[in-house]
Amino acid sequence: MNLLDIKNLHVKLEDEDREILRGLTLSVKPGEVHAIMGPNGSGKSTLSYVLSGREGYEVTEGSVTFKGEDLLEMAPEMRAAKGVFLAFQYPIEIPGVATMQFLKVALNAQRKARGEKELSTPDFMRLVKDRAAKLNVTQDMLKRPVNVGFSGGEKKRAEILQMAVLEPSLCILDETDSGLDIDALRVVADGVNALRSPDRAMIVITHYQRLLDYIVPDFVHVLSAGRIVKSGDKGLARELEAKGYAEFSKDAA
């Protein structure tokens, strides 16, 4: 069974008539890594927001089924509890909320929603310590308010740490490579690769092929003007790197 089925998805902004996604179709099975590449404005970020339930978008046509259920009917927190995780392109800074507290509230809220027992404080601390060490997330970062004063690389590592702690079944990585130098990129990619597993799928959204040298996808899709115009294997990413998106942007015009 597919983990995620997006069928003929049409999306526009609530306060604008212009469609951003115009008939996007994509199926993802557990264990697969799909890369979605495309020029700026092709709808990559919109796709990630619509899947995670951000306000401000209106689905005018089509459906999204996740684990056999209508994803679009669920509130964002319910999607998260069911296993959807979005690693933000620009992680949000939240002053006054300590990272540790945030992680604990989030994890226990998800467990509660799934009817699981909440994790005790010592068990939670052990879990976070273990996952944080692998991502070079320091104790100091964990004590600070969520993302406040973090560098670009620290923010992305913190996103992956959240992913590692929350253990979602569908990870959506939105331009995770943006603003990272090559060393930071390697740490983040290692963190992501460590989370690859037969029952977890990933959608890696990126403008550049570079990230895909480190997180090697099973499938590559080209998104242009709101729909997938070409699909292939990892070779397609290299082709795009060489030729650019020019071939597809005609389509956008």
Next chain:
Amino acid sequence: MNALPVRTEAEQALGFDLPHRRMEEWRWTDLRQLVDRPYPPRQKEVAAAGDVERLLASSLFRNVAATRMVFVNGEYDAAHSRMANGWVESRIPMEDPLVRLNTSFATDGARLKFEGNTDTPVELVFIATDAAPRMLATHNVIEVADNSSATLIETHLGAGTYLSSSITEIRVGHGARLDRVKSEIEAPGATHLAHADVTLAHSATLRDFTLTTGARVNRQNGTYRFAGEYADARVSGAYLLAGRQHADTRLVVDHQLANCVSRELFKCVLGEQARGIFQGKVIVRPGAQKTDGKQSSHALLLSGTAEFDAKPELEIYADDVACGHGATAGELNHDHLFYLKSRGIPEAEAKALLIAAFAGEAFETIHHDGLREALTAFAAHWLTQHRRAS
């Protein structure tokens, strides 16, 4: 030709003219309107069995190790107090109407002098038990001797409909330090009118925090005077208000002498039709050079019908000073909310986290961990548990 306005019923019962909106400092808090029924001065009352214990247990600081002094219906209650009252002379100026009202009727109050370094906080608890509407007035005088330090908690709570008038007069001695935490968690039907009058000597330190969350109507005045150089006063507060609650804080920080520091920070969470007001005045007298005085007030509006008014005033008569003020009002940040929800945190819990984070900035000056934690926990649960219905 100005005819005296006819006294309201409430004024007749008190035999006292209440301040009203045509007085500049009272423009948002017209007590002639807000004190909407007679509150005759207190009659001698005996609290029903168990009332005091039950109300005492609602103090936010019940689990913080503290020495308690309890006032029930305006009178020292030996049975529930763990320390004896003392005597310190009042020196408060009589200009303010709230001070005059209080001193006309005050029945009792803590009169304490702290000498040496007192590690355990002292909690003064003022309790109004459920009875006929009436006024209760208490007048505290607190002195911290030179080079001494103390932590003072003031808790105001009760049941029913009543008017609580409170004065706290504070003198912090040379090189002394006072940490004061006040929690106004009065009954939803209560009116709380308070005045704090604080004098700081040379090199004195004050950390003064007030939580305002209980009463239907709240007006709190504070006057902070520097009577010596190199003193440092940080005055902060948090409002957690909903329903039709009304709270107005007016502070006057008077830099009479050079080289003193003052900071005011108020964080106001306002839901439903609540109204929050912050008026802060900083006076820098001639010669008070190197004054460093800043104030800010920030409101978080949880509904389109909540209202926040801020009135900063600077009166500066010296040229080598650093003074400033700022005020903001806004709603919950949608990006913050979405980020929290996208991690599985339900909407109500996400809002509660953001409210606690917003108010929490005002708790940061509180030195005592137990007090700060108790306030943080209260703020985190306020939205779901403590919020008053309108």
